[in-house]
Amino acid sequence: MNSADELFPRLANARRTVRLLLLAAAVVAVSVTMVAWIGTADRAVPARCVRALALSTLCFAPAGTAARCPAALHAAVDLRFVPGAPGSR
């Protein structure tokens, strides 16, 4: 009796469950990889924008915050801080 099924016939369900879990995990992992691969085309769009407009910062943080462009808050251009300008603070 070398076969595990012959030795442990009642364990078939448990083995099947574990195999299904492993298969599900593999399917999810492959799906994520596929999504990342499919997103390659989407990643080309911001790269074209950066090239066309010569951008040196990305939109991780909102405009006008130090996290967006810490060294470039331009007193002469950032009109929110110009005294007397409409809408300035």
Add this chain to the structure above:
Amino acid sequence: MKAPLGLFAWACRQIARQPGTALLTGITICALVTASATVLLLEAAFAATARELLGAGPSHVVRAVDATGWRPLIAGTAAETARTVVGVTAARPRLWGVVRSAGGAAVTALGVVDPAEFATLGQAPQQGQAIVGPGVALDAADGAPRLTLVAAGGSRTFVVTTQLDAASGLALHDAVLLHADDARTVLGLGPEQASDLAVWVYHDAEQAAVAQELAAAFAGAVRVTTRTEAIGAAIAGFAREGSLRLLLLVPATLALCLLLVVAVRRGRSARRELGLYKALGWSTGDLVRLQLYGALAVSVPAVLLGLAGAGWLVFGPARSWPAQWLFAWPGRAPVLVLTPAAGLQVAFGVASTVLVPWLCATLLPALRSATVDPQDLLRGGRA
């Protein structure tokens, strides 16, 4: 020595005897891996995305400065000056600044300086027209979509010809693209002025040397920012949120410690069972492998599912939660299409960090029982 498949089946049978315990252990490991891997993947993906995208931008940005801060450049003169520096292949003035829309939101106004270069994205805006990013809220009005910007000389209203889709959000989420003359008007710049100067060099390795040459070439004081510095600033913006990583990793570490304690205690309580197996003729090797298969049957699917969940959270489609969560966008946050970098390193790192201690804690009782008399184990003696 038992057949591996037979031992694996026996291990599955042991798990099936306590399905609730195995399920809870699996959920805990899965949640632990998901939390840890999400934070680490986000950090790696932010850095890789910044490197990839900003690598397509200028290698230097030159800004004129004085005692009060930044000041505009004379566009033509500055570009000619930069081109005289050896190693510089191109120089283009930029028009940009932060302004408010009529709704009060801060947006980045960008002037299209080079319509030919812009043609890769579409038709450049004409005077009175604007192309807006996906996160810009338009004026609430009937008819043609419009956007009002609070300009230096009063409010200016533009006809919005295009609102870019979410795919461009990483670069232009809150940007308003205007004709160069409109941009100068909105930003309060003179006809020949520019906000700063973008410069490209032939060899990226010469960035630092060219930066010094550029600074020396200009008559007034300038600040030159290299691409490397810009990428570093983008990455540092995320690194500043290090407290968030601690918030997740500290409880994750505690959860791992609790898991190990539970595994060790459960192993001690199973000494009698190990003694029974040894009395029935199982070798120590068989017992170690039985414990190993049992631990792997629970932890491997949990780790894989946890890693897949983390990957889905970070790299899945239409993910705007990282920007909302980390940078507190006031309105709609940009969809971050991040570069899937360092995924394997993070996966192996997190998996080994969780699996190695977990397997050690599970195998310890079987290893300690190697030299103990089965009768002692059956009587409940120390293994």
